[in-house]
Amino acid sequence: xxxxxxxxxxxxxxxxxxxxxxxxxxxxxxxxxxxxxxxxxxxxxxxxxxxxxxxxxxxxxxxxxxxxxxxxxxxxxxxxxxxxxxxxxxxxxxxxxxxxxxxxxxxxxxxxxxxxxxxxxxxxxxxxxxxxxxxxxxxxxxxxxxxxxxxxxxxxxxxxxxxxxxxxxxxxxxxxxxxxxxxxxxxxxxxxxxxxxxxxxxxxxxxxxxxxxxxxxxxxxxxxxxxxxxxxxxxxxxxxxxxxxxxxxxxxxxxxxxxxxxxxxxxxxxxxxxxxxxxxxxxxxxxxxxxx
Ligand SMILES: *[C@@H]1O[C@H](CO)[C@@H](O)[C@H](O)[C@H]1NC(C)=O
Ligand SMILES: *[C@@H]1O[C@H](CO)[C@@H](O)[C@H](O)[C@H]1NC(C)=O
Ligand SMILES: *[C@@H]1O[C@H](CO)[C@@H](O)[C@H](O)[C@H]1NC(C)=O
Ligand SMILES: *[C@@H]1O[C@H](CO)[C@@H](O)[C@H](O)[C@H]1NC(C)=O
Ligand SMILES: *[C@@H]1O[C@H](CO)[C@@H](O)[C@H](O)[C@H]1NC(C)=O
Numbered sequence: 001x002x003x004x005x006x007x008x009x010x011x012x013x014x015x016x017x018x019x020x021x022x023x024x025x026x027x028x029x030x031x032x033x034x035x036x037x038x039x040x041x042x043x044x045x046x047x048x049x050x051x052x053x054x055x056x057x058x059x060x061x062x063x064x065x066x067x068x069x070x071x072x073x074x075x076x077x078x079x080x081x082x083x084x085x086x087x088x089x090x091x092x093x094x095x096x097x098x099x100x101x102x103x104x105x106x107x108x109x110x111x112x113x114x115x116x117x118x119x120x121x122x123x124x125x126x127x128x129x130x131x132x133x134x135x136x137x138x139x140x141x142x143x144x145x146x147x148x149x150x151x152x153x154x155x156x157x158x159x160x161x162x163x164x165x166x167x168x169x170x171x172x173x174x175x176x177x178x179x180x181x182x183x184x185x186x187x188x189x190x191x192x193x194x195x196x197x198x199x200x201x202x203x204x205x206x207x208x209x210x211x212x213x214x215x216x217x218x219x220x221x222x223x224x225x226x227x228x229x230x231x232x233x234x235x236x237x238x239x240x241x242x243x244x245x246x247x248x249x250x251x252x253x254x255x256x257x258x259x260x261x262x263x264x265x266x267x268x269x270x271x272x273x274x275x276x277x278x279x280x281x282x283x284x285x286x287x288x289x290x291x292x
Contacts, residue, residue: 026051028185030084030115032058034092036100037108044089048076050188052229053195053258058085067195067258075187080180088113095134098160109135117181119189125182128173134161144173199283200259202226206277206290216267220249221277221290224261232280233262237273242266 032046047066048056054066056076063081065072092111099109112133118126127145131138139161140153149170153162163169189196202223210217223233229252235242249263266275276291 025119025121026185026189027116027118028181028188032088032092032113032115034089034096034111035108036096036111039108044085044092046085046088050185050192051196052254053192055188055192068192070191072191075191076184077180091132095132095139095161098158099134111135115177115181117178117185119182119185125178128178128181130173130177132161142169142173144178147174149173198227200225200227201283202231202279202281204277204279204288204290206275206292208275208292216269218265218267219275220263220265222261222263223279223281225255225257225259226261226281226283227259228282229260230282231260231262232278233264234278235264235266236276236278239274239276 027050029049030046031049032044033041034044035041036043042060044060046058047054048058055068056072057064057066058081063076063078065075091113095111096109114131114133115129117128120126127143129141129143131141133139138154139157140151140163142163143150143152151163151166203225204221204223206219206221208217208219219235221233221235223231231252233250235247246266248265248267251262253261255261264277268275274291276289279288279290281288
């Protein structure tokens with residue numbers, strides 16, 4: 001129960017702290033989490049992501065590549081991993097200590113830092129962002145674009161939570177963090193080329209289930225296990241696309257294995273219409289049409 005709660009809490013924070021602005025053609029993400037309190041999860045950990053591919057995991061001790069067993073020591077410098085880890089860990093300790101006196105009981109406290117940098121279409125380095133969150137809300141965010149810094153602090157935030165030595169931090173940022181992040185992104189792009197360009201065909205099922213109580217039934221089209229995530233899934237009634245307001249679902253959801261799924265459903269009364277589902281995806285040469 002507690003495990004489930006913590007997991008959803010962490011996921012919740014993750015979406016909270018993601019900047020809403022869209023990212024360029026490629027991005028490298030580092031999301032680190034510090035948990036204060038009793039939990040089965042490591043106190044301090046982070047994951048690294050290239051676009052939507054998890055490429056590494058740091059478990060308080062070592063950095064472990066994900067999804068490629070080949071040695072990747074040349075992608076991220078181990079000295080740099082150590083530097084980043086120490087910096088973040090100390091920053092979490094400081095923030096946790098500052099908020100500890102607010103904590104009335106032994107509830108879990110979760111602190112997170114998100115680092116993102118991007119590469120634009122033309123292979124030009126784009127923006128970089130460092131955002132901090134504590135207990136579910138973003139506290140402060142530093143963005144760097146075209147050699148210009150913007151530092152925003154959430155209202156109601158404890159003054160002490162604001163980055164100390166901000167000016168020094170900015171200098172290090174421009175001189176070291178930014179170029180290292182961009183280089184790491186470029187290294188991963190090369191190293192994970194096959195994984196990025198892989199095409200995995202969706203498994204598509206069209207079902208019709210009757211609800212014995214209401215006499216209505218539900219038509220559902222599920223595409224699952226595909227990569228990349230771009231997909232067009234359309235339900236047809238007698239050969240005509242069903243309009244969006246009749247459809248439920250349509251959210252793109254991640255599967256645990258790095259692939260995606262999408263489901264679209266439609267409530268129908270007992271009728272004689274014929275339903276079909278069409279899917280276009282990079283992995284399919286032609287539109288795939290499933291009929292019942
Ligand atoms: C612990 O603190 C949290 C948040 O401050 C609160 O929601 C919760 O009810 C508290 N639990 C107990 C047992 O006091
Ligand atoms: C950054 O510079 C580029 C061209 O040098 C410009 O197109 C872009 O709008 C600038 N971005 C911001 C946020 O100022
Ligand atoms: C794993 O890394 C090796 C070495 O760089 C690379 O040749 C290979 O394509 C990678 N595999 C995947 C699945 O990305
Ligand atoms: C596709 O889905 C069906 C129904 O869930 C399942 O029986 C089948 O094994 C799946 N096929 C593949 C290739 O995963
Ligand atoms: C989905 O449809 C749009 C509009 O027709 C098209 O531009 C896009 O390439 C399609 N995407 C896929 C993955 O087929």
